[in-house]
Amino acid sequence: MEKKCVNCFTCQVCYSCEGACETCQSCYKPERGQGSQCVNCFTCQVCYSCEGACETCQLGYAGEEERYDKKWETEYFADRTILGRLERLERMVEELYRIVKMQSQERADIGSMACDEYEAVPKERPQRKRQIDMR
Amino acid sequence: MDFFVGREEDVEVMKWIPRAITHVTPWATGRCNLRCRYCFIYRLYPQQPSSDMPEDVWKALVEFLWRESKDVQRPNIWWFGGEPLVAFSTVVKPCWEYAYEKGYTDYNPYQKEGKAITWGVTTNATLLTQSVPDIEESDIAEWMVRRNFGFLLSIDGTKRTHDMNRVYPDGRGSFDDAWKGVERLMELNAGFQIRWSVAPNQVKYLFEDLEWYIDRGIYSIAPDPVYEVDWDEEALNEFRNQMRLIRENILDWWKEGKRVILKPVRDGLELAFLFENRITRREWRSRCGLAQGGVGIDVNGDIYACHRFVSSRAVKLGNVKTGWDTRARIEWVKNWIKYPPYSEEGVERCRKCIARGVCFGGCLAVNYDMFGDPHVMPKAYCDIREIYIEVFSPLYFEAKRRGMYDFIDTYLKVTY
Numbered sequence: 001m002e003k004k005c006v007n008c009f010t011c012q013v014c015y016s017c018e019g020a021c022e023t024c025q026s027c028y029k030p031e032r033g034q035g036s037q038c039v040n041c042f043t044c045q046v047c048y049s050c051e052g053a054c055e056t057c058q059l060g061y062a063g064e065e066e067r068y069d070k071k072w073e074t075e076y077f078a079d080r081t082i083l084g085r086l087e088r089l090e091r092m093v094e095e096l097y098r099i100v101k102m103q104s105q106e107r108a109d110i111g112s113m114a115c116d117e118y119e120a121v122p123k124e125r126p127q128r129k130r131q132i133d134m135r
Numbered sequence: 136m137d138f139f140v141g142r143e144e145d146v147e148v149m150k151w152i153p154r155a156i157t158h159v160t161p162w163a164t165g166r167c168n169l170r171c172r173y174c175f176i177y178r179l180y181p182q183q184p185s186s187d188m189p190e191d192v193w194k195a196l197v198e199f200l201w202r203e204s205k206d207v208q209r210p211n212i213w214w215f216g217g218e219p220l221v222a223f224s225t226v227v228k229p230c231w232e233y234a235y236e237k238g239y240t241d242y243n244p245y246q247k248e249g250k251a252i253t254w255g256v257t258t259n260a261t262l263l264t265q266s267v268p269d270i271e272e273s274d275i276a277e278w279m280v281r282r283n284f285g286f287l288l289s290i291d292g293t294k295r296t297h298d299m300n301r302v303y304p305d306g307r308g309s310f311d312d313a314w315k316g317v318e319r320l321m322e323l324n325a326g327f328q329i330r331w332s333v334a335p336n337q338v339k340y341l342f343e344d345l346e347w348y349i350d351r352g353i354y355s356i357a358p359d360p361v362y363e364v365d366w367d368e369e370a371l372n373e374f375r376n377q378m379r380l381i382r383e384n385i386l387d388w389w390k391e392g393k394r395v396i397l398k399p400v401r402d403g404l405e406l407a408f409l410f411e412n413r414i415t416r417r418e419w420r421s422r423c424g425l426a427q428g429g430v431g432i433d434v435n436g437d438i439y440a441c442h443r444f445v446s447s448r449a450v451k452l453g454n455v456k457t458g459w460d461t462r463a464r465i466e467w468v469k470n471w472i473k474y475p476p477y478s479e480e481g482v483e484r485c486r487k488c489i490a491r492g493v494c495f496g497g498c499l500a501v502n503y504d505m506f507g508d509p510h511v512m513p514k515a516y517c518d519i520r521e522i523y524i525e526v527f528s529p530l531y532f533e534a535k536r537r538g539m540y541d542f543i544d545t546y547l548k549v550t551y
Contacts, residue, residue: 093529118482120474125481126511130504132178132363134300134334 148469151420153427155205160215160257160442161196161432163188164222169259169309172300173334173361176217176446179504183446184434187222192436192455193230199455200252201239209244213255213285215431215442220262223275227256228267231282243283255285257330259301260316261309276319286320286327288313292344296337317353331358335370342380345397349388354395362501366515374519378526386534389542401546402520403527404534406493408547411531417493420472424499424509426452426464440467443500450503476502476510478517490520 165184167177176183188196196212204210212234214227234240234252244251256279263276272278279286290313291297298308320327329348333341341358348356360366360374378399388395409417421427424441431442436455444450450467453459476496478484485491496502497516499509506513534542 093532117475118477118485121477121482121510126479126506126508128479128505128513129507130179130363131365132173132175132361134172134336134364 145465145469148465148472151425151427151468151472152464155207156200156203156210156426156429157207158211158213158429159196159200159432160213160429161188161193162216162434162442162445163214163219163226164217165434166221167216167218167259168221168261168303169218170302170304171332172302173332173364175361175363175443175501175504179363180446183217186434187225188434188436190229192434193226194233195436195455196432197230197234197237197239197252199458203459204250206250208250209253210250211253211255211429213257213287213429213442215257215445218259218262219256220258220265220275223262223265224267224269228270228278242281245283253285254279254282255287257287257289258316259309259313260288260290261312263316264319274319276316276323276325280320280323280325286325287330288317288320288327289330289332290314290317291331291333291337292340293347296340296344299337300332300334321352326355328355328357329353331356332361333358333374334361334364335366338370338373338377341374341377345381349393349395354393356396357398359398360515360519362497362513362516362519363505364515366518371515371518371522375522375526378522382526382530385530386537386539386542389539394545396546396549398549399523400527400530401549402493402523403525404531404543404546406490406524407528407531408543409492410528414492416491417495419475419495422495422499425468425471427468441500443498444503447500447504471499471509474510476512478512479506479514480517484517488517488521490517490524493524494520 164187166187167174170177172178200210200212212230216222219227231240231254239250240252240254241247244253263279264274266274267278270278272281289301290310291299291301294308294310294314297310297313301309301313303309317327345356345358348354366374381397381400385395385397385400405417423429424443426438426440429441430452431439431445432455433439433445433448437448437451438453438455438459439445439448440450440452450463451460452464452467475485476494478488485494488494494512496510497512497520501513501516502511503509505511531543534540
């Protein structure tokens, strides 16, 4: 099986910087009534351009993504007619579910592998201590 | 934290602790004029303080934020509680006046040159139209709007739905009073967001009520399920049906210029976006609930990991008068990053979960309240996330097909 990290991606898609990021803070505007929301830019690494350069991810980055993107670009976006776009949509949805299915299987398979991110999770089943009874 | 003198094993943790905070969410008071049936504060932890935040604490709070926000240009104080407007005259108003006199804020802090504190309030809206002595404005709403406060209004749909759970101590529904507050804000042309708690007993009215709001030009709405209660299969199926109704209509609303922003839709779109970009896992170690951006403050000035942690008082990270308890802060983050969040049903569910790519653990405080561990997510959270993904992921591609990139871009920038 190809060595592929399906567990981590530390390239900061959390949006939790909320302006603390040095680049963002000057334009961070918690708009009235909008909650905490940067309305101008989002430089907290939603670009995904690290492509494995990130130290945590580099072991898992297999370089397949680039070929995948090229295929996506050339095959999926070549036909710009309405019918072409409709067909593309169907293929995209199929692709999405294929990925979901594949990833679910990968995660199930990965249980016995060394990079199981859940390895340190306590083995005993969690018990509820409190919950709200609305009656 | 400008200097760090500590243990070698803490170095890894320190990278998850930012040097500045961006906002504080203080309890203006422990009192509330309502007794909501699903209240995560009073129903889980009935023993809450009946006092308001005293003067020495709210002064220290302002100074703490000013100092700890460092070079963040628009740090924010967002009042919470209890119902903060119960303490308008004793806390909210004098605290603003103190910051104003110190030159930390202005009537429009967003246009002030240099650093300025901005303001907001989470309120049940029932007291917004109340007149109070010693202000020029005719009511609390006008006073706040004039000072550019943000508003997060805790209102659950229409009167029929809202009054099921959001009641006064004598059992009367509070919708009529809350809606007067909403109408007053609209009259004042103020921005606000509706924070809509969805409990199983209300779920069948969700879409119908949403349309009612959209007809009134209210588009910024955050419906969020109450996870601390039981969701049976029937309620979850109804929730799925309601989400599907939203999916069938939301792009048409946008085409009509009704730019409706809904949290569930955002969550589904985000996963499709990640998949399209071949991202299999979003970061979960950096997030709210860890004092990495904002913190909650109780009436005594004690600092907690976020406002939701104030009610349990379990994760105290310092006090606004004495500053951070750095050891407690490090231990809290260290405890969090030792392993990822996981489902109440066990990690086998997580491994197969279609929502895992965007899962970062739900609300840490909900998890802590229910399980005594911030890592454990209640089953209902997992079920509902999967519904969001199942229902709203295809919407991403549908929006692209229709060329609605504005819709996608706007949604992907929204944070909750």
